[in-house]
Amino acid sequence: MSQNVHKVKDYIEKNKNQYLDTFVKLLRCPSVSATGEGIEQAAGLITDMLRELGANVLTYKEDGGNPIILGELNEKKEGTIMIYDHYDVQPVDPLGKWASPPFEPRISDGKIYARGASDDKGNLVSRILAVKTLLEVLGELPVNIKFLFEGEEEVGSPSLPSFIKNYEEQLHADACIWEGGGFDQKGRPMIYLGAKGVVYLELRAKRTGSDLHSSWGTIIENPAWRLVMALSSIRDEKGGILIENFYEDVADDPEAEQLVRELDIDRSEISSMTNNGELIEELPIRELLRRWLLSPTVNICGIYSGYIEKGQKTVLPSYAFAKMDIRLVPKMSPERVLSKLKQHLAKRGFNDVEVEVLNHGYPAARTSPSxxxxxLAIMVARTVAGKEPVVFPNIAGSGPMYLVTDVLHQPCFSLGINHPGSNIHAPNENVIIDYFMKGMWQCCLYMMNFVPWIRLGDVPYL
Amino acid sequence: MSQNVHKVKDYIEKNKNQYLDTFVKLLRCPSVSATGEGIEQAAGLITDMLRELGANVLTYKEDGGNPIILGELNEKKEGTIMIYDHYDVQPVDPLGKWASPPFEPRISDGKIYARGASDDKGNLVSRILAVKTLLEVLGELPVNIKFLFEGEEEVGSPSLPSFIKNYEEQLHADACIWEGGGFDQKGRPMIYLGAKGVVYLELRAKRTGSDLHSSWGTIIENPAWRLVMALSSIRDEKGGILIENFYEDVADDPEAEQLVRELDIDRSEISSMTNNGELIEELPIRELLRRWLLSPTVNICGIYSGYIEKGQKTVLPSYAFAKMDIRLVPKMSPERVLSKLKQHLAKRGFNDVEVEVLNHGYPAARTSPSxxxxxLAIMVARTVAGKEPVVFPNIAGSGPMYLVTDVLHQPCFSLGINHPGSNIHAPNENVIIDYFMKGMWQCCLYMMNFVPWIRLGDVPYL
Structure with a gap:
């Protein structure tokens, strides 16, 4: 380990309390994109942090959208890293299930509990502080940095596509570190090379007129039955999707398949990640992993019709709906999938079942492990954790990463600070302080080695 | 028309205001069996009314049950009529949709608006007042009368079966006038000779663990999908029930079929009864009527899973349920139907979908039109309305009428005061005052002619 690496590591350790104070300050500031609470204040705080680093800051705001912040530190180096994070957080409900108030950070058992601790303020701050560390220890940055911070990730990033399109030139970089990533239960780094795409919609069946006494159910069609029948035409018993040609764009990706074959994860690890959810029993582990990471899915997020309170009411409902997400793998397009779904319903006589698109979504994204x-990310993570990283072809969830990989054409991956018990999107969200600090160091090492590695194939600081 | 009939008719007219006062007094008293509000007070009021007629009154109360009132006027005549009504009413919600408070009766446009005006205090009071009229005009009753009034009809009559069983002897009668019945849009009397049976249940699918991020939907089964698939296995596109042997107990009833063939009701009349609900288009009117009145049905009253609020949440729900009623026709037994449903689900691999019976319900009931x-009911109704009655084999809804027809073995039918716009179970429930008065007169004529008709085949007062 070179002397510079030691200096960096020591500096981070020495400034731990001050760095945690900075983190806690941002955690105290609510920034709920679903309601708008605290958004402007959080954006202001982050802009100040970037300016303190000496960055040029551009703030972009679409009509009604939350600020997108582009912070640039152009050190005239031979390589540029973009860092994508979001400063908005999920709503805090159910508030009653939090052990302490979500915007009053609490330190306990080596963790910081607060909404956004992991998703995504922990990553965001650790990366800002990594840049700060290098500037203070080395006097300059070894690579050009662009921070791309948005405040609408939790509501589908509606302003991001137009921003990317309008500022394509300013967003040029050689690689992008995406939000997320972290360490698994065994302390192994988890690196994600992509994300699934997604489309969100409602299926709706409706009668004219109001709810009726259920004795009319013999001669007036029940929209709940229509919805159930339309839904059941979409999926078979094993989870296979029956929409015609649904799978035609599911292409082989030998590198992704290879990553899945190499994943050292067993059934119990997956089960514990799902709060002990029962996995589909008959599938062998390798097939479970393949499906989880490489298969598209059509999911019912919610379904409603008629009387659902306690006890009984004999009612013929006037409408029924199901909220659904469709997760996409690379090559699938949201538009084509929606069009196939609509054709499927029409062909099977479900013209009365309306498809209302709540979010046109986006396609999947994937970066080659080679x-x-x-x-470099794999090498850096191995050094920091002292363990072989677990590399996923993508997260099973979704994110607008395609804007980086397919519009800006940058390799993109997640290398971060989360852990399986982070409770992302849930009560008692937290981050392990050790991982928060490790994330900072990891980010420093990545920046220090980037230009030598990209230009010369060398990693002088590992 | 004999002199006695004139006297009766005149007496009713002369006492109209006083009679309406009595009615309004009962309407003012809430009696919501779902909450218990006002039940005891209403039962007390009715008991007083019966005692004023000189009736022997027996009050029966099961543990936690509402009073069942048996009022007997034994005039030692050669025939006995039982009159069944219920004094409990449906809850008033949604309260905001009432034009005036539901327990402050309002007279407007020849109607009285109040919860219970039609269902069933209107029938109950009109029949008590008919007895009062005959006693005052004739000095005695021409037939023995038994009033059977319960306060739990709107919650499934849980105490009635044991009462009927315990008091079978005291309940002996030659015929029973059931609640309901009335006049259609053309002013024709509607007489119902039966009711469908019913079973109420929930289908429930459940995962272990809590709600999850929907990205797990590829490898963890979604209970909403399981429920949808279980439901869709139960019914075909045309409404046919796919439960094995579901129809084996659906027996031919030539008299009921004949009544349906004779029904002078067109598509638009049915449609307006359903608040312009769209009838299944391709069925001819006769088949619509057959299905409506003579077919069993499996209905989804409500269905729920996961996230159903505004917007989007990508969730894999932890449970899903559907509330369902199954309407039964004569010969079908609730127990057999439930057992067939459970077998059906087990046979198709839906062992994970639980059947929770919320109400074991009761079988259907039907009385022969001959x-x-x-x-006699048909003759009386024709006289009162001056129009040919419309005779239904049964209502399409349900009621515990089998206790009278199949346990007490009494012919039973509905001959009452309702009209298609009564808004039963809905806001702005009302009764047409003219029908309320006609119902009284109708009841008088029925009582006056009963013994001569049953004993001698004569109807001296028509």
Whole structure:
């Protein structure tokens, strides 16, 4: 380990309390994109942090949208890293299930509990502080940095596509570190090379007129039955999707398949990640992993019709709906999937079942594990954790990463600070302080090695 | 028309205001069996009314049950009529949709608006007042009368079966006038000779663990999908029930079929009864009527799973349920139907979908149109309305009428005061005052002619 690495590591350790204070300050500031609470204040705080680093800051705001912040530190180096994070958080409900108020950070058992601690303020701050560390220890940055911070990730990033389109030139970089990533239960780094795409919609069946006494059910069609029948035409018993040609764009990706084959994860680890959810029993572990990471799915998020309170009411409902998400793998397009679904329903006589698109969504994204920036991420993570990283072809969830991989054409991956018990989107969200600090160091090492690695194939600081 | 009939008719007219006062007094008294509000007070009021007629009154109360009132006027005549009504009413919600408070009766446009005006205090009071009228005009009753009034009809009559069983002897009668009945849009009397049976249940699918991020939907089964698939296995596109042997107990009833063939009701009349609900288009009117009145049905009253609020949440729900009623026709037994449903689900692999019976319900009931008490009802109704009655084999809804027809073995039918716009179970429930008065007169004529008709085949007062 070179002397510079030691200096960096020591500096981070020495400034731990001050760094945690900075983190806690941002955690105290609510920034709930669903309601708008605290958004402007959080954006202001982050802009100040970037300016303190000496960054040029551009703030972009679409009509009614939350600020997108582009912070640039152009050190005239031969390589540029973009760092994508979001400063908005999920709503805090159910508030009653929090052990302490979500915007009053609490330190306990080596963790910080607060909404956004992991998703995504922990990553955001650790990366800002990594840049700060390098500037203070080395006097300069070894690579150009662009921070791309948005405040609408939790509501589908509606302003991001137009921003990316309008500022494509300013957003040029050689690689992008995406939000997320972290360490698994065994302390192994988890690196994600992509995300699934997603479409969100409602299926709606409706009668004219109001709710009726259920004795009319013999001669007036029940929209709950229509919805159930339309839904059941979409999926078979094993989870296979029956929409015609649904799978035609599901392409082989030998590198992704190889990553799944190499994943050292067993059934019990997955089960514990799902709060002991029962996995589909008959599938062998390798097939479970393949499906989880590489298969598209059509999910019912919610379904409603008629009387659902306690006890009985004999009613013929006037409408029924189901909220659904469709997760997409690379090559699938949201538009084509929606069009196939609509054709499927029409062909089977469900013209009375309306498809209302709540979010047109976005396609999947994936970066090759053999790309140079990813190979560096793996090396850096191995050094920091002292353990072989677990590399996923993508998260099973979704994110607008395609804007980076497919519009800006940058290799993109997640290398971060989360852990399986982070409770992202849930009560008692938290981050392990050790991982928060490790994330900072990891980010420093990545920045220090980036230009030598990309230009010369060398990693002088590992 | 004999002199006695004139006297009766005149007496009713002369006492109209006083009679309406009595009615309004009962309407003012809430009696919501779902909450218990006002039940005891209403039962007390009615007991007083019966005692004022000189009736022997027995009050029966099961543990936690509402009073069942048996009022007997034994005039030692050669025939006995039982009158069944209920004094409990449906809850008033949604209160905001009432034009005036539901327990402050309002007279407007020849109608009285109040909860219970039609269902069933209107029938109950009109029949008590008919007895009062005969006693005052004739000095005695021409027939023995038994009033059977319960306060739990709107919650499934849980105490009635044991009462009927315990008091079978005291309940002996030659015929029973059931609640309901009335006049259609053309002013024609509607007489119902039966009711469907019913079973109420929930289908429930459940995962272990809590709600999860929907990205797990590829490898953890979604209970909403399981429920949808279980439901869709139960019914075909045309409403046919796919439960094995579901129809084996659906027996031919030539008399009921004949009544349906004779029904002078067109598509628009049915449609307006359903607040312009769209009838299943391709069925001819006769088939619509057959299905409506003579077919069993499996209905979804409500269905729920996961996130159903505004907008989007990508969730894998932890449970899903559907509330369902199954309407039964004569010969079908609730127990057999439930057992067939459970077998059906087990056979198709839905062992994870639980059947929770919320109400074991009861079988259907039907009285022959050729029975003497029914033939008299038709003659009386024709006289009162001056129009040919419309005789239904049964209502499409349900009621515990089997206790009278199949346990007490009495012919039973509905001959009452309702109209298609009564808004039963809905806001702004009302009764047409003219029908309320006609119902009284109708009841008087029925009592006056009963013994001569049953004993001698004569109807001296028509």
């Amino acid at each position: 790309s140079q920036p990813v190979r | 029975s003497q008490p029914v033939r």
